[in-house]
Each structure stands twice: as structure tokens, then as C-alpha cells.
Amino acid sequence: MFGNTGLSGCFRWDAAPRTNAGNERSLGGGIRYSMQGGSYAGLFSQFTFSGGVTVTDSQLAVEEAFNAWTVTDPATGLTTALSFTPDFATTAVGLGDNMNGGLNTNGAEIDLFAYNDGFFWNLGNTGQQGETRFQAAGGPVTLTSGTTGYNAGAIIGSDIILNRGATYDLSVFRLLLSHEIGHSLGFADVDITSGLNGTFIDDNYDGTSNATAAAATLNNSWALLVNPLNPAASVGLSSYTVLNGQPGTKSNGVNILMESQGLGGQFGDLTPLSNHDYGGRQFPYPSLNVAVVPEAGTLALLADGAGLLGAVIARRRRA
Secondary structure (H helix, E strand, O other), X not given: XXXXXXXXXXXXXXXXXXXXXXXXXOOOOOEEEEEOOOOHHHHHOOOEEOOOOOHHHHHHHHHHHHHOOOOOOOOOOEOOOOOEEEOOOOOOOOOOOOOOOOOOOOOOOXXXXXXXOXXXXXXXXXXXXXXXXXXXXXXXXXXXXXXXXXXOOEEEEEEEEEXXXXXXXXXXXXXXXXXXXXXHOOOOOOOOOEOOOEOEEEOOOOOOOHHHHHHHHHOOOOXXXXXXXXXXXXXXXXXXXXOOOOOOOOOOOOOOOOOOOOHHHOOOOOOOOOHHHHHHHHOOOOOOOEOOOOOHHXXXXXXXXXXXXXXXXXXOOOO
């Protein structure tokens, strides 16, 4: 997560009504997105795709990239209040090429662009890659679980920029955009920001070996350990520094969407979030609701790990 110290802080979109410079900036009504060209066809015209991709194909890929963050966590049944809606009536506002990626918080809440020049690439670069900027204002915020006055900064606008100089495979484009949307939600690159300007949150990370880093600790589900009414007080979670290598995020079998290089290797997967990504989603955007009745062992976690749920049963090169 960006903007956190240990389990405290973390930038996130506010669940309560919020405006910034006259612009609506909250989760209410879904996070609105616009794009360069003012339509899916306008954005499509900025890119070169391989394999006979149509405007309809690219539109579906964009929608699927946003939808990836809204699906029910298959390991826990936890739902999410996150949703996204196109807002082409609002003109996307950015800084254009030769502005080092930059950010303009006007426009829709998330604006999508294609630039030939960014902060992480220059003119002539042909890599399938992207970058994201967001700005956060002071808190407090309201959480998606209903907690008010939570001590965290509120995201007030984000620009996503993909390299216009690349030729894109559609599945890479979709996964890359899913990753960049994660940044717009406040998630850092787990493999390059751990211990720097972001913190890797986990329940049991063990970097002793590739085996302990992968199967034993980076692939297990921990979303139910998040205290939904006060994530900073979650019992069983801690912040870690995780090696960008082996053992660490490059251990075989570690496929986290928010890895900056390789994007978790889940190309073609329409639900690319891993257990770690779902846990990460639950931390800033906690849900009280599960889509299915958990098994007895999960109920114990609800009562013991989350505590405050009571009787509620009801996932840059990116490529």
C-alpha cells in the first residue's frame, strides 16, 4: 500500500461524499473513468494491436480490466463495494506527451491516456508498459465498512498512461491495465516499493527459502484477518520487507497482480487477482459481506481474527 506506516494510513478512495476543486471524488456511484478521445473507439485509435483486434475487443478488455477488481474473493467469499462506471461526458484531462507522465486531477476520477513519452519511458520505447499517478488529500475518510473518521488520506484523482509506442497483445493490454487500475486504487508495486514508499502487508511472510516464500506464505489467503471496522488494528497482520528476487516475489509460483515485472504471469486470466491481491483489496476497502456461507473454520477466523463482525455471515513492465 502507498501512504502507510505499518498497518496505519494507506491512501484510498473515500466512501463518503467528497469534492475537490468542485469535482466529485468518492466511491459513491462507482469510480468514474474517462479516456483520451472521449470514447472506447477514441482510445482504441491511439494504440496498435496485434492479431486483428477490433474496437469492440478493446472495449471489452478495458471493461474486464476494471471488473477484475470487483469480483468476489473466491477463497473467502468476501464481496467488495468497489465499482466503476464510464463517464465520457467528462473530458479526460492530462498533461500530454513530454510531461514525464505527470498528473492532472481534473477530468473524471480516473482518466486513461496513451502517451509516447512518460516518466518510465522515452520517445522510441516500444515496451508494453504503463504508469499511474494519483493525488491524495488529507483525511479522515469513511471506510466501505461504514467506519467514519478513519485516519487515512483520500485519493482525489488518478491518471493512467500506457505507452503508445508499443504494439499490444490484447491479453497483455488487459492485464497491464488491471495492474495500473490497482495503482489508481492505492496499491503499490509489491516487488519494488516494499520498505521504500510502500509497505508489504501480509500475515506470515517467511523469506527463508523459495518454498517458504511461495507456497507457504505469499500464496495463502489472509483477507479474513483484516479488521473491517479498523484495519489498522487487524490482529495477525504485519508489515514486511520482501525481497525483489528469490526468495521473494520472484520465487516460482508467486503470481501477484501487483508485481511490476511480469504482472504475475496471469495473461489471459479474466480474474487475475491472487490471494494477496484480494487481501490487499480488503485492507483499504473492507467488506462486511460474504457471498456464501463460510465453512466452520472460516467462521472461527471471522470471530477471532476480525472480532467486530459479530453475526455477519450474510489482483510495470509490465509485460
